Amino acid sequence: MEAVPSSISVVSDRQGERVVVWGPGSLSNLGPGFDALGLCIQGLGDRVEAWRTETPGVTLVEANGLPGSSIPCDSTTNTAAVAAAAVLRQVGARHGVALRLHKGLPSGSGLGSSAASAVAGAWAANLLLDEPLPREALVEAVLEGEAVASGSRHGDNVLPALFGGLVLVSASDPTCYRRIPLPGPLSIALILPRVEILTRTAREILPRQVTLQDAVHNASALAFLIDAFRAGDWETVGRWMMADRIVEPVRARLVPCYEPVRRAALSAGAFGCALTGSGPAMFALARDEMHARQVLSAMREACLQSGVDVEGYVTAVDFEGARQL
Ligand SMILES: Nc1ncnc2c1ncn2[C@@H]1O[C@H](COP(=O)(O)OP(=O)(O)OP(=O)(O)O)[C@@H](O)[C@H]1O
Numbered sequence: 118m119e120a121v122p123s124s125i126s127v128v129s130d131r132q133g134e135r136v137v138v139w140g141p142g143s144l145s146n147l148g149p150g151f152d153a154l155g156l157c158i159q160g161l162g163d164r165v166e167a168w169r170t171e172t173p174g175v176t177l178v179e180a181n182g183l184p185g186s187s188i189p190c191d192s193t194t195n196t197a198a199v200a201a202a203a204v205l206r207q208v209g210a211r212h213g214v215a216l217r218l219h220k221g222l223p224s225g226s227g228l229g230s231s232a233a234s235a236v237a238g239a240w241a242a243n244l245l246l247d248e249p250l251p252r253e254a255l256v257e258a259v260l261e262g263e264a265v266a267s268g269s270r271h272g273d274n275v276l277p278a279l280f281g282g283l284v285l286v287s288a289s290d291p292t293c294y295r296r297i298p299l300p301g302p303l304s305i306a307l308i309l310p311r312v313e314i315l316t317r318t319a320r321e322i323l324p325r326q327v328t329l330q331d332a333v334h335n336a337s338a339l340a341f342l343i344d345a346f347r348a349g350d351w352e353t354v355g356r357w358m359m360a361d362r363i364v365e366p367v368r369a370r371l372v373p374c375y376e377p378v379r380r381a382a383l384s385a386g387a388f389g390c391a392l393t394g395s396g397p398a399m400f401a402l403a404r405d406e407m408h409a410r411q412v413l414s415a416m417r418e419a420c421l422q423s424g425v426d427v428e429g430y431v432t433a434v435d436f437e438g439a440r441q442l
């Protein structure tokens with residue numbers, strides 16, 4: 118076969134090419150790791166369908182999946198579209214991308230709903246580039262996507278959703294992060310009480326100042342927590358993820374079933390139980406999948422007895438992050 122002379126530019130015709138991408142949900146804070154720690158989870162997430170267009174920029178064709186939700190279907194305020202646009206801008210793409218977003222995660226849940234969309238949008242736009250970038254190059258884009266929803270550039274949902282697994286991120290500079298290796302699988306019981314808490318509101322009620330004693334306590338709790346995660350010492354993980362003295366005690370007041378659910382999870386033998394993100398979802402760590410089912414049943418029951426309707430899931434760590442389906 119004859120070689121193409123190098124002076125002739127080959128125009129790749131990928132117009133209309135289509136990809137479907139999964140943006141996973143994530144647990145964040147994990148007790149003392151406010152804005153600093155997040156874990157990607159299996160089975161819950163958003164799906165983005167994307168195709169290349171001739172017109173530059175991002176068009177959000179539709180956002181569906183959660184009837185009655187208030188997710189904006191606008192390219193300037195939907196996190197999937199904002200993150201996708203940031204990727205195109207980053208490489209100076211001359212083409213555009215159209216997106217259809219299928220929401221699987223309700224917003225205001227604590228499960229990183231806006232982050233799942235942002236990551237799926239960015240990954241889809243990336244796959245459609247002539248030369249896709251490595252995951253590490255998408256950090257700015259996903260942070261930009263998340264910021265339009267929450268009003269702050271926090272990375273504890275978007276980075277685990279992008280990379281998978283457990284991620285530690287600087288709360289003051291979220292472009293600074295570290296993936297924390299986990300030595301084995303982890304079974305998780307997760308409940309989503311039917312109470313909507315917007316992250317924005319749950320951030321506004323937090324104290325502007327804290328005592329030195331509490332700050333020091335939380336700093337050491339986070340250090341012990343990370344060390345226990347690395348060691349796969351789930352019992353110690355459970356202990357320290359329940360040790361936050363600054364954020365979770367304040368937010369617990371927004372979740373009417375918080376105390377009964379925590380007690381029920383621990384009575385059922387969970388290693389620990391905490392809010393994820395700004396709540397109201399709560400998670401508990403269990404020995405294995407069967408144990409997680411027992412813990413889940415106890416948590417659900419406690420929630421219902423508090424008069425709050427609830428959905429429940431057994432999940433595990435997703436080590437892969439955003440991916441093409
Ligand atoms: N693609 C998106 N998915 C979800 N929410 C979005 C999206 N784009 C914009 N938003 C807006 O972001 C806000 C999301 O609310 P909020 O931050 O409380 O939930 P969240 O992102 O699911 O956070 P978490 O689950 O971590 O609590 C809502 O106002 C919603 O309209």
Ligand SMILES: N[C@@H](CCO)C(=O)O
Pocket residue numbers: 145146151152153227228229271273274316319320393394395396
């Ligand atoms: N770290 C963020 C996550 C939002 O779900 C918070 O707790 O406000």
